[in-house]
Amino acid sequence: xxxxxxxxxxxxxxxxxxxxxxxxxxxxxxxxxxxxxxxxxxxxxxxxxxxxxxxxxxxxxxxxxxxxxxxxxxxxxxxxxxxxxxxxxxxxxxxxxxxxxxxxxxxxxxxxxxxxxxxxxxxxxxxxxxxxxxxxxxxxxxxxxxxxxxxxxxxxxxxxxxxx
Amino acid sequence: xxxxxxxxxxxxxxxxxxxxxxxxxxxxxxxxxxxxxxxxxxxxxxxxxxxxxxxxxxxxxxxxxxxxxxxxxxxxxxxxx
Numbered sequence: 624x625x626x627x628x629x630x631x632x633x634x635x636x637x638x639x640x641x642x643x644x645x646x647x648x649x650x651x652x653x654x655x656x657x658x659x660x661x662x663x664x665x666x667x668x669x670x671x672x673x674x675x676x677x678x679x680x681x682x683x684x685x686x687x688x689x690x691x692x693x694x695x696x697x698x699x700x701x702x703x704x705x706x707x708x709x710x711x712x713x714x715x716x717x718x719x720x721x722x723x724x725x726x727x728x729x730x731x732x733x734x735x736x737x738x739x740x741x742x743x744x745x746x747x748x749x750x751x752x753x754x755x756x757x758x759x760x761x762x763x764x765x766x767x768x769x770x771x772x773x774x775x776x777x778x779x780x781x782x783x784x785x786x787x
Numbered sequence: 788x789x790x791x792x793x794x795x796x797x798x799x800x801x802x803x804x805x806x807x808x809x810x811x812x813x814x815x816x817x818x819x820x821x822x823x824x825x826x827x828x829x830x831x832x833x834x835x836x837x838x839x840x841x842x843x844x845x846x847x848x849x850x851x852x853x854x855x856x857x858x859x860x861x862x863x864x865x866x867x868x
Contacts, residue, residue, distance in 0.1 A: 661841075669837040677845040684853045767850055774857035 639690060647689035654682040662760040666749055672756035676763025683768040692775050704769045711762030718754045788833060796833065800826050811866045817855045824848035 658678035665671030687695045719733040726737035735751025736744050800823060807819035824847030831840035 669841050671838070674838075674841050674845050677842075677850050681845070681849045681853070684850070688853070771853060771857055774854060775860060 643689050647685050651682050651686060654685070655679060658682065658760075658764075662756050663753060665756045666752040672759025673763055675756070676760040677767055679760065679764040680767025680771075683764075684771050687771065687775065692772070696772050696776060699768055699772065701769070701772075704765045704772075707765035708762045708769070711758045711760070711765070714758030714761065715755055718751060718758070722751070793830075793833060796826055796830050800830065811868075813859055813862075813864055813866060814856075817852060817859065820855070821848050821852040824851075 658675045660675075661670035661678060662672055662675030665675065683695075683699065689695075718735075718738075722730050722734045722737050723732060725739040726734070730737040733751075733755070735748045738747050738751050740747050740750060742750070803819050803823040803826065807816050807823060810816050810819065824843055827847065828840040828844040831837075831843055
């Protein structure tokens with residue numbers, strides 16, 4: 624059984640296992656599709672932005688475990704992750720404020736029915752809830768990936784710095 | 788709720804929790820905690836709260852296990868006596 628230590632070291636030396644790499648390469652799109660399904664179905668069934676975001680972030684964690692932190696982690700720069708998790712918060716706050724603005728101050732924060740969309744009142748409610756879920760999902764996905772990268776990466780960085 | 792299934796699940800949860808805090812190998816402790824989370828998800832499903840079970844399976848068994856293994860890779864595997 625591999626410890627986490629030998630997994631990350633193997634990943635750095637690029638002596639990856641063919642089976643693990645192939646299986647994770649096949650599985651990751653399906654995991655991400657399932658995460659999107661969970662996010663979009665959160666308003667009408669079990670699931671939601673948080674769970675879907677966690678599943679989406681877990682697909683990145685799987686990529687990092689299979690391909691090594693240096694090879695996979697370089698594709699998710701910290702600046703992009705930071706921009707993503709603030710984007711999610713801005714989507715949430717923006718939809719909430721839009722409800723106040725569209726109703727000229729009559730409705731409460733996040734009262735989706737007063738969004739000025741060209742559909743029925745009930746349908747506006749469902750759509751507004753979906754926008755909120757998308758914002759939550761983006762934030763949670765970026766935060767889960769970033770926490771894992773920060774936990775796993777520092778040793779590799781030090782080693783590389785020592786080599787140079 | 789079906790009492791016999793509940794009894795089996797809850798006794799397994801207790802056994803796994805005790806095993807996770809007594810074992811010396813920290814990787815085994817992480818794996819036992821992961822199995823504990825899966826069994827807790829089953830208990831939640833048994834209590835008809837599917838949303839909580841979903842969260843438990845995604846966060847407890849998936850994400851936090853990966854975080855704990857990443858944290859273990861920065862320290863030693865065996866607990867000192």
